[in-house]
Amino acid sequence: MLVASWETPVTGGNVSLYNETVDAEGNPQPIYPTPVIGMVGLIPDLTKISGQAWLKKGDLIYVLGMGESSQNPELSSESSKIETSPTLGGSEYLAAIHGIVAGKPPRIDFELERKVQSVCREGIRQGWVGSAHDCAEGGIAIALAECCISAKMGAEIHLSFNSANVGRWDEILFGEMGNCIVVSVAPKNQEIWESYLQEHLTKMWQKIGLVCCAESPLRVVSADNQVLIEVAMGEMGDRFYNAIERRIASV
Numbered sequence: 001m002l003v004a005s006w007e008t009p010v011t012g013g014n015v016s017l018y019n020e021t022v023d024a025e026g027n028p029q030p031i032y033p034t035p036v037i038g039m040v041g042l043i044p045d046l047t048k049i050s051g052q053a054w055l056k057k058g059d060l061i062y063v064l065g066m067g068e069s070s071q072n073p074e075l076s077s078e079s080s081k082i083e084t085s086p087t088l089g090g091s092e093y094l095a096a097i098h099g100i101v102a103g104k105p106p107r108i109d110f111e112l113e114r115k116v117q118s119v120c121r122e123g124i125r126q127g128w129v130g131s132a133h134d135c136a137e138g139g140i141a142i143a144l145a146e147c148c149i150s151a152k153m154g155a156e157i158h159l160s161f162n163s164a165n166v167g168r169w170d171e172i173l174f175g176e177m178g179n180c181i182v183v184s185v186a187p188k189n190q191e192i193w194e195s196y197l198q199e200h201l202t203k204m205w206q207k208i209g210l211v212c213c214a215e216s217p218l219r220v221v222s223a224d225n226q227v228l229i230e231v232a233m234g235e236m237g238d239r240f241y242n243a244i245e246r247r248i249a250s251v
Helices: 002-006 092-098 110-125 139-151 169-174 187-200 233-241 243-250
Strands: 010-016 020-022 028-030 034-039 060-064 129-134 155-158 181-185 205-211 218-221 227-231
Touching: 060 110, 060 187, 092 169, 110 129, 110 181, 110 187, 129 139, 139 155, 139 169, 139 181, 139 218, 139 233, 169 227, 181 187, 233 243
Parallel strands: 155 218
Antiparallel strands: 010 034, 020 028, 060 181, 060 205, 129 181, 155 205, 218 227
16 A cells, blocks of 8 residues: 555565674574565656765755654654654664674654655756665665765865754764655755745755765754764775775675
8 A cells, every 4th residue: 555655666675684794703693684675666867867976166065854853852743743863773873893693673754755755856857966875774874975975076065063962972973764865956046046945845855954065074054053074085985995995804
């Protein structure tokens, strides 16, 4: 019923619950349960598509599906009956940084998801949206980093909350949630794009920053001017592109 309401063709699926592998010493190790759904989509015009990389210096950066209340764990979304705050439960951050696989993954507000996806697609087809990248894996900080790495351009990000209202910065930056897409838009399209957002997403969007040049870092700042992240493009690129070689060398 859900798939039918989304008008999304599902071509197949599989759920692997009991697969195992062996570690370096030959001991059996379980593989995480992995549900997979195969789906297809239609692109009416192949000249109107967007990747995750920023396009130009000076482009404006927005986040869709995340209002100010969504970024504050103490508040809930005005347009949603389901709590849409980022969560560290089952996140890549917990697994990669703390070696913990635990907690409940984020819940999906399907109504908001449908709106966000529709707005993003229409923005691309109208030529307003230059790049688009989801925030599902690793949270908004990782999504921004991947956009910068792909484009080889930095970004200046100003989040709309301050230190007094945030209990945990790691939850805000690396907490995962559905319904959330980072996009970039050329300044010439700002007025029409924001008008469209206000009509179709009401308060569930934010303008959060600006695309910078190749020499600029990814810099994320809070509303009270606390620098949360500042990392050079060269450092991010090294960690990303040389990760496999580094891991192999450490074995």
